[in-house]
């Protein structure tokens with residue numbers, strides 16, 4: 426266990442700029458309050474710099490990648506299905522994948538272990554932290570692990586309004602198995618001002634580290650995919666890491682690296698009050 430790969434990234438010496446060019450652009454949206462290349466460029470020119478929390482995603486043997494946000498379960502299956510239909514126009518592909526994944530909604534059986542944020546920042550650090558790992562086992566429909574609030578047009582308050590860009594913590598949001606209609610109700614709340622987590626099947630935690638250990642048994646009773654094989658390759662599970670599909674078979678360990686990089690942009694708290702309108706998508 427002690428031989429597990431532990432990433433020790435070094436702080437980037439220079440600030441980085443993010444120019445929104447893709448389709449969702451959660452990072453740009455979170456940094457600039459709007460998905461707009463000119464706004465982004467202006468922040469870079471004016472030199473507004475923000476330190477930002479970064480996560481590493483690793484298996485017991487290797488680093489998978491750096492990132493800010495990850496989804497496991499529904500949010501990842503949707504992406505995996507969309508990636509299989511690249512020939513469709515992008516907007517159509519997203520809707521198709523969303524609806525199809527919702528129609529085949531099924532929970533992932535897994536174990537989530539997490540290290541809650543230590544409230545006393547001062548003395549006792551690493552030594553007693555091992556005892557503080559919490560474990561929840563069960564069937565989860567959707568799990569989000571987010572180091573930044575992840576604002577986007579579909580969720581103007583963020584996919585994780587309960588975290589900040591650089592306050593040294595991640596949000597772990599776990600949706601337990603429930604009925605399809607209840608799950609849809611929860612998803613719809615992201616677009617509104619109401620609390621999307623205020624459901625008995627949704628749990629939220631403020632954490633420093635998370636491990637996701639899937640149980641493979643549940644993989645092989647899936648024959649509901651009309652496109653042939655299920656959304657993930659055999660023996661692996663899809664992850665959605667900052668909108669990129671990552672297929673992984675082992676447990677994934679997510680660690681937070683507080684304020685690891687400087688990015689051009691502003692903190693969303695400073696934007697509140699100013700109109701962060703969502704006229705994109």
Ligand SMILES: *[C@@H]1O[C@H](CO)[C@@H](O)[C@H](O)[C@H]1NC(C)=O
Nearest residue numbers: 499500503567568569584598
């Ligand atoms: C679940 O999936 C949706 C859509 O893919 C995503 O936007 C949402 O943030 C995910 N997380 C939770 C905890 O519901």
Ligand SMILES: *[C@@H]1O[C@H](CO)[C@@H](O)[C@H](O)[C@H]1NC(C)=O
Nearest residue numbers: 542587588589592593594631
């Ligand atoms: C970061 O902000 C969130 C939301 O305000 C809060 O729940 C969390 O405890 C904060 N983390 C730290 C390290 O203060």
Ligand SMILES: *[C@@H]1O[C@H](CO)[C@@H](O)[C@H](O)[C@H]1NC(C)=O
Nearest residue numbers: 531532534564602603604605
């Ligand atoms: C998940 O919940 C649905 C609806 O309540 C139920 O039909 C299904 O059997 C549950 N699945 C598991 C694995 O518990």
Ligand SMILES: *[C@@H]1O[C@H](CO)[C@@H](O)[C@H](O)[C@H]1NC(C)=O
Nearest residue numbers: 650651652653654655658659
């Ligand atoms: C599904 O996967 C199996 C094994 O990987 C492969 O032999 C088969 O051709 C695939 N079926 C379809 C419809 O893609």
